[in-house]
Amino acid sequence: MKPYRTLLALAISASMLSCAMTHKLQRRTPTDDIHLPSNGPIETPEVEDVERAVELHKIAISGGKDSVYLAEAERDDQGEVTLKGGDIRTVYVVARSKTVAERNGEIALDFIITIPAELQNSSWGLQLTPVIENNQTEEALQPLSIRGELFSELQKRQYWQMNRYLNRIVRDTSELTTSTSLAAKYYRAYNHLIGTSQQTRARKLATTYKETLSFPYLTDSRLDSVLIHKGEIQYYYTQKYHPGKDTHRLHLYFRGQIDAIDRSTYALANSDTLTYTVTSMLSLLDNTPRYMIQIIDKYVEVHDRNYLTFHVGKSDIVDTLGDNRMQLSRIERLMDTLINQYEFFVDSITITASSSPDGSLATNNRISAARARAIKQHLTHKFGREVDTLIKTRSIGEDWTLLKRLIRHNSDVPHWQQITKMIDDSRNLDATEAAIRQQYPREHAFMKEVLYPQLRAVDFRYNLRRVDMVKDTIQLTVLDTTYMHGVEQLRQRDYVGALRTLNPYKCRNLAIVLLSLSYDEAALEILEHLPANETCARTNYLCAIALSRLNRPAEGLEYYLKAIKEEPVLKFRGNLDPEIQLLYKQNNVQVTQ
Secondary structure, eight states: HHHHHHHHHHHHHHHHHHHHHHHHHHHOOOSSEOOOOSSSSSOOOOOHHHHHHHTTEOOSSSOOTTTTEEOOOOOOOOOOOOSSSSSOOOOOEEOOOEEEEEEEBBEEEEEEEEEEEEOOOOEEEEEEEEEEETEEEEOOOOOEEEEEHHHHHHHHHHHHHHHHHHHHHHTTOOOOOHHHHHHHHHHHHHHHHHTOHHHHHHHHHHHHHHOOOOOOOOOOOSEEEEOOOOOOOOEEEEEEOOOOOOOOOOEEEEEEOOOOSSEEEEEEEOOOOOEEEEEEGGGGGGOOEEEEEEESEEEEEEEEEEOOOOOOOOOOOOTTTTTTHHHHHHHHHHHHHHHOOSSSSEEEEEEEEEEEEEOOOOHHHHHHHHHHHHHHHHHHHHHGGTTTEEEEEEEEEEEEHHHHHHTTTOOOOHHHHHHHHHHHHHHHHHHHHHHHHHHHHHHHHHHIIIIIHHHEEEEEEEEEETTTOSEEEEEEEEHHHHHHHHHHHTTOOHHHHHHHHTOOOHHHHHHHHHHHOOOHHHHHHHHTTOOOGGGOOHHHHHHHHHHHHHTTTHHHHHHHHHHHOOOTHHHHHHHHHHHHHHHHTTTTTTTTT
C-alpha cells in the first residue's frame, strides 16, 4: 500500500501544479500553436541533417513496445516546467519540398515537426494529428503523442486499475500488455454480464470504464513518446499518399490538443496550411485521338439459338409448356426488330431444329422437321403472310456434333475420348447410343440429364443486306474507342486497368503506364522503338527518366539534353522530377545550366 500512497500523493501534487499551468495556457489563447511556414522560401534540409537532428534527441530505453523516449535538456531550478513571459512559441513544420512527384500511383509527403519546450510538461499529454485536405475532403494521418513522465505514469495506473477490475469479473489473472487487449477484455466482461442477465452491473461497468480511462492511449499512432526532460523535439515525418484523379494540390495542416492530469483540455488552434503541388508523368500524355480502319460488310448474318419445349413425340407449339412463353416472346421481339429496321433488308430467315439421341434416329429426324415447320407457321400467323416467303426450314435430327463438343474435356465424362471414337466409328447411331448407355452408364446418365436438353434447340439465321450499299465491303476510318478508353483510365490513375487496355498499343502512353508501375526496361524498349513520326521531345524526356532509374546516367543525360533542345520548357519540368535531379548529380551538372 505504501508505494500506492506515494504515487497518489505525487499525482495530487502534480495535478495542482498542472492546473495552474493549464489555466495560464488557456488565458493566453494563442492563435497559431502549430505553424507551417507558408511565406517566403521553404527551408530544405538534407536527409542526413534530418536524421542527425532526430537521433540527437532520441534515447532508446527498454519500455513499452512502441515507446521512444525523447530527451536532451534540463529542467528548471525547481525541477518542473514553468511558463515564462513572452509569447508562446509554436510547433512548426519544415517541409523538404513543396513540390512532390507522383510515382507508382503514390506520392511521399515528408516534413520535420519541431515541438518547442513551452509545449512540453511532465503532467501534460500532447497530441498532434496531420490532416491532408484534397479537393475539399479531409483525411487524418497517423497522430503523434508526446506524453510527460507523470502523465504517462497516470495512464499506466489507469490501465492497471481497469485491468484489475475486469479480472474480477471475468475471473482472469493476466497482466495488461496493450490497450487493445484491455478493450477486448472489457467487451468480454461486458458481454458476460449481459449474458448472465446482470444489466445493472453492465451499465456500471461501462460508466466505470469511461471514467477510469480518462486518458486513453492513442491508437495507430505514428509516434508514442515519453518526455523525460524539457527540450526542443524534432521528428521527421514521412507518409505515402495515393492521390486521386483530380489531385493537383494537397494542403496539410495540424490539429493539436493538450490534456493535463487535472482533466483540463486545451485544443490548439489549427496550424497554417502548407501546400504541396503534385506533379506526375500524366502531364506528358499524348492526347492525340487515335483512329482505326473498320471494314463494313454488305452482307451480315445474325444468329439466335432458342430452346422450346415439346411434348414427347409431338411438334405442336404449346405456349404454357415449360418456359415456352418467354422463349417465343424473345424470338418475336428479335424478328420484329430486324424486319422493321431501316439499315438492312432481310433477304432470308432459316430455321433449323435439332433433337437429342433419345428415341430412334428416323423418328427424331421426322419430329425435328415437323417442329421447324410448326415454328414457321406460328411466326407466319404472328407477322403475316409476307414473311412466309422469307422463312426456310431445315432440320439436322440428332445433333451428335454438338454432343461431341460438349463432352470434350468434360470432367463429368472421363471417358469422353472413348465415347467420341464410338460416335465417329458408328454405322448405326441408334445401336451406338445403346452401347454408350451399357458401357458407361454413369456418364450416359449425366449426358441424358444435363447435355441432351442442350441439343433440343431451334436455331435462327437471319441473312441481312445493307441498304444502298453497292460494294461487298467498304473501309471506314473511325475513332479507336478502346484506345481512348485506355487513355482515360490513365488520366484517372487506374494504371493497372490502363495497362490491360493499352497493352496492344506500343505507344508513348503505354510507356507512361509502364513507368508509373516501375516497369522501366519495358517502357524504355517501347520508347526507343517508336516510329519516327511518334518520336518527339517528350518521348526523349521519358527515355531520360527510364535510363535514370536503370542507373544509366550518361545515356539518360543525352536524352534529356535532346529533349530540352527540342522543347525548352521541359528544362523547368526537369526541376520537378527526382530522376532528372539524379541525372544532374550523377553527371556533376549544375541546375542552372
